[in-house]
Amino acid sequence: MKEFGGKVLFLDRSDINTDEIIPAKYLTEISKEALKPHMLEDLKVEGFDPWAAGVADARVIVTRANFGCGSSREHAPWVFEMNDINVVIASSFARIFRQNMFNCGMLAIELPESAIDRLFSHKEGAKVSVDFEGNKLTIESAKGKEPFEYSISGFDKALVEAGGWVDFADARY
Amino acid sequence: MAMTLSEKVFQAHLRDEPFPGTKVLGIDVVMCHEITTPIAINDLVARGKDRVFDPEKIKVVIDHVTPAKDTKTAQQGKILRDWARRHAIRDFFDVGRNGVCHAIFPESGFIRPGYTVIMGDSHTCTHGAFGAFAAGVGTTDLEVGILKGVCAFREPNTIRINIRGKMPEGVYAKDVILSVIKKLTVNGATDCVIEFHGEVVRGMSMESRMTLCNMAIEAGGTSGVCMPDEVTVEYLWPFISSEYKDKKAAVSDFRKWWSDEGCEYVMVLDIDVTGMEPQVTHGYKPDQVKDVSMIAGEPVDQVYIGSCTNGRIEDLRVAAAYLKGRTIAPTVRGIVSPATPKVFRQADEEGIIKIFMDAGFCVTNPTCGACLGMSNGVLAPSEVCASTTNRNFNGRMGKGGMVHLMSPATAAVTAIEGKIADPRKYSKGGAK
Numbered sequence A: 001m002k003e004f005g006g007k008v009l010f011l012d013r014s015d016i017n018t019d020e021i022i023p024a025k026y027l028t029e030i031s032k033e034a035l036k037p038h039m040l041e042d043l044k045v046e047g048f049d050p051w052a053a054g055v056a057d058a059r060v061i062v063t064r065a066n067f068g069c070g071s072s073r074e075h076a077p078w079v080f081e082m083n084d085i086n087v088v089i090a091s092s093f094a095r096i097f098r099q100n101m102f103n104c105g106m107l108a109i110e111l112p113e114s115a116i117d118r119l120f121s122h123k124e125g126a127k128v129s130v131d132f133e134g135n136k137l138t139i140e141s142a143k144g145k146e147p148f149e150y151s152i153s154g155f156d157k158a159l160v161e162a163g164g165w166v167d168f169a170d171a172r173y
Numbered sequence B: 001m002a003m004t005l006s007e008k009v010f011q012a013h014l015r016d017e018p019f020p021g022t023k024v025l026g027i028d029v030v031m032c033h034e035i036t037t038p039i040a041i042n043d044l045v046a047r048g049k050d051r052v053f054d055p056e057k058i059k060v061v062i063d064h065v066t067p068a069k070d071t072k073t074a075q076q077g078k079i080l081r082d083w084a085r086r087h088a089i090r091d092f093f094d095v096g097r098n099g100v101c102h103a104i105f106p107e108s109g110f111i112r113p114g115y116t117v118i119m120g121d122s123h124t125c126t127h128g129a130f131g132a133f134a135a136g137v138g139t140t141d142l143e144v145g146i147l148k149g150v151c152a153f154r155e156p157n158t159i160r161i162n163i164r165g166k167m168p169e170g171v172y173a174k175d176v177i178l179s180v181i182k183k184l185t186v187n188g189a190t191d192c193v194i195e196f197h198g199e200v201v202r203g204m205s206m207e208s209r210m211t212l213c214n215m216a217i218e219a220g221g222t223s224g225v226c227m228p229d230e231v232t233v234e235y236l237w238p239f240i241s242s243e244y245k246d247k248k249a250a251v252s253d254f255r256k257w258w259s260d261e262g263c264e265y266v267m268v269l270d271i272d273v274t275g276m277e278p279q280v281t282h283g284y285k286p287d288q289v290k291d292v293s294m295i296a297g298e299p300v301d302q303v304y305i306g307s308c309t310n311g312r313i314e315d316l317r318v319a320a321a322y323l324k325g326r327t328i329a330p331t332v333r334g335i336v337s338p339a340t341p342k343v344f345r346q347a348d349e350e351g352i353i354k355i356f357m358d359a360g361f362c363v364t365n366p367t368c369g370a371c372l373g374m375s376n377g378v379l380a381p382s383e384v385c386a387s388t389t390n391r392n393f394n395g396r397m398g399k400g401g402m403v404h405l406m407s408p409a410t411a412a413v414t415a416i417e418g419k420i421a422d423p424r425k426y427s428k429g430g431a432k
């Protein structure tokens, strides 16, 4: 199982689509590694610069509603994985993106909008740690520490434990 | 108990329920294209599991960039081609025989009512037009589909949309679905199947129904669905005639998939199309939709007619009816991409290709091409395209470009004026 948690990258916008996470022109790559430098290249969010210092050492993304909408491309979770980001926390996800995250053994955590607002209030230098067993996460910043409980389905949890859907399905079917 | 169409399909295909709320379904058709499949193939090879669950149930096409434009796209094609040969996958559509996946697969008779269909492509929802449960998935789901013939889903809720009234002149299925997305918003149907009902849908061709279902994903929907009826049977008849004694028997068999009276919907929406205006998107989200009269006059650099939404024969016929005897504005680049070779041939035989060319359009081979900004009409920064495709995301058709989604009719008259125009002002079949 992957290690979850670390420095947070805040993306303060709803409806970020998978074209913005990884543009279509890179879909001709047949290795995941080649995607790495192009993460969020076309994303337009107030105050976000994809090349700024700090993006590179992020491990967790905190964002708003309907994250990962649009194209089914699993290149979106892969480009996060290649950049060592394997947790995305949002108020809601597009279905295919959410399933792709769990299918890759990564975490897509949904929290109510009020909780997302509180996560955003931590901003600068915030870190998130995840207690996977206990379905809890904690954000820590200059503002202090704040815990949150989340829920994911039994199936999604099992996928993360198995290291993804291929291993789960191969063992079972 | 009264059930929805997708509940019936789930029940008929249930293989396992590993956790409450998660249903693992047997899959009838696993469809593959060259963008999302090669990494799955490579992963299966790396795991020492280079197998397919059933070569008859796997359908393969090279469509997104074809013929290959560079070494990388050539490699993607080669991985897919070699794999299809290695596993004796018969239904493989390569250069010369290939077309846009969600047009060529239904046209080939691969989709039936009650089927489960997956593909590593979000617009797989298109095939719900046949009364199937058809969902876009990622590469990992596709990989498991190829290897095991199964896929896991949360059982979706269902939204029912009743479309009533009389379709006005100049208004088409594309306008109806854009107005639906405007109402539902871009995530209003997440984890839901959208059922399209009502007299307007019953009166629609399979092509128009596919246009409706194609854009279910733009509201977040898992699948769009229409109830399979006489129109479905008529379309499928060349492929099913040996299975039924007559068309009536097929219609009554398909009836078993219909959502039952009294089944549960999470939302019911009534739409009256009477008086509806042609619809056009503005901005970078598909729910940002306006009446054409509010946006007419905005200049465009390119007009694109094609894609899995509106690249079928009916779409080309409509556009050609407006273009006949007219030429497009000198400031506009017109591009039309018939979605399949069959559509291309038919358009040629009907004189439609000539009409497009006389008007000043460039006619491309069947491909996704400009729809996702990979070839055949990529925009320069700040350029604007009027397009019959399904996504207006920032950069979708080229970095810094802007896309306005619209029907083939609106796109055709927009090409004539060089700015967004209202098809209702035009007579079909030549200049007034």
Ligand code: SF4
Residues within 6 Å of the ligand: B064, B100, B101, B102, B121, B123, B307, B308, B309, B367, B368, B371, B372, B389, B390
């Ligand atoms: S035509 Fe466009 S939306 Fe349709 S499958 Fe091709 S790239 Fe995707």
